[in-house]
Amino acid sequence: MDRMVFELPGGFVGDDGQVHDRVMLAPLNGFSEKMLAGRNNTPAPVLVTALLSRCIERIGSLNGVTEGMVRRLLVGDRLFLLLKLREMTFGRNIQAVIRCSQPDCGARVDIDFATDNIPVTRAPQQSLRHRLQLSPAAGGHLVTFRLPNGEDQEMLTQLLDSDEELAADHLLARCVQSIDAVQPPALAGIARLSAQAKMEIEEEMERLAPKLGSSMEAICPECGGSFTAAFDVQEFVLAELNTRLELLLKEVHYLAYHYHWSEKEILGMTRQNRRRYIEVLAGEMERLNHAF
Numbered sequence: 001m002d003r004m005v006f007e008l009p010g011g012f013v014g015d016d017g018q019v020h021d022r023v024m025l026a027p028l029n030g031f032s033e034k035m036l037a038g039r040n041n042t043p044a045p046v047l048v049t050a051l052l053s054r055c056i057e058r059i060g061s062l063n064g065v066t067e068g069m070v071r072r073l074l075v076g077d078r079l080f081l082l083l084k085l086r087e088m089t090f091g092r093n094i095q096a097v098i099r100c101s102q103p104d105c106g107a108r109v110d111i112d113f114a115t116d117n118i119p120v121t122r123a124p125q126q127s128l129r130h131r132l133q134l135s136p137a138a139g140g141h142l143v144t145f146r147l148p149n150g151e152d153q154e155m156l157t158q159l160l161d162s163d164e165e166l167a168a169d170h171l172l173a174r175c176v177q178s179i180d181a182v183q184p185p186a187l188a189g190i191a192r193l194s195a196q197a198k199m200e201i202e203e204e205m206e207r208l209a210p211k212l213g214s215s216m217e218a219i220c221p222e223c224g225g226s227f228t229a230a231f232d233v234q235e236f237v238l239a240e241l242n243t244r245l246e247l248l249l250k251e252v253h254y255l256a257y258h259y260h261w262s263e264k265e266i267l268g269m270t271r272q273n274r275r276r277y278i279e280v281l282a283g284e285m286e287r288l289n290h291a292f
């Protein structure tokens with residue numbers, strides 16, 4: 001499959017303040033799969049950065065996309081691109097196994113759905129900074145902030161596992177640029193804000209950010225009940241892409257052995273193309289076996 005261009009649901013604000021929202025993606029090849037294989041201990045946001053920086057060829061008019069730029073993409077934009085990369089690599093159909101949440105059932109349910117069914121909330125960005133006047137009950141402060149991005153995710157992923165509340169404060173400290181013209185407010189300044197103030201800032205961030213749906217309606221074939229199933233795009237796509245290294249090496253060996261291509265040539269192919277050649281070879285072998 002060739003390169004494709006997608007419109008970000010949010011947008012990337014460059015150093016020049018310009019918004020770039022059209023991203024050119026190249027399909028995943030064997031090199032990226034090799035990079036992903038066996039990195040189960042690497043935090044998911046770090047893997048997403050590594051993966052996207054290999055596949056994004058252009059953001060708007062910006063060429064030479066670096067990991068630093070990919071980190072600065074908004075959280076929802078990164079998820080969106082990950083999903084598009086998945087579509088380019090494996091198609092739109094998703095088969096997942098989830099557990100029915102009806103009481104007294106809990107059956108394991110195979111669900112099939114198309115990636116188009118995952119709702120995308122667009123929130124076109126105009127600038128990096130946003131302003132918010134807090135309510136009198138929240139102290140009436142004037143706050144400026146930016147939206148959470150991939151770098152925030154990378155920095156806070158471990159803290160998020162151990163102390164969610166502290167991670168939320170750290171996220172605000174990273175994103176809030178000023179409170180009543182005091183800038184930057186630092187963690188102590190954030191900690192002094194009331195719960196109401198933090199909530200108002202977080203709600204405004206949520207409202208302004210591009211998003212992907214994280215749940216879907218399913219009907220259980222066992223009990224006939226309907227339920228809402230959580231679906232984590234990032235978790236799903238990374239698990240799916242995490243090819244076992246041995247399998248990838250076997251494919252390389254098989255193709256090199258029969259076609260005499262170099263490892264470099266084979267890893268430069270998409271998985272889809274590798275598998276196609278392997279299928280052709282397998283068909284040939286079968287025919288030969290039947291001939292004897």
Ligand SMILES: [Zn+2]
Nearest residue numbers: 100105220223
């Ligand atoms: Zn059920």
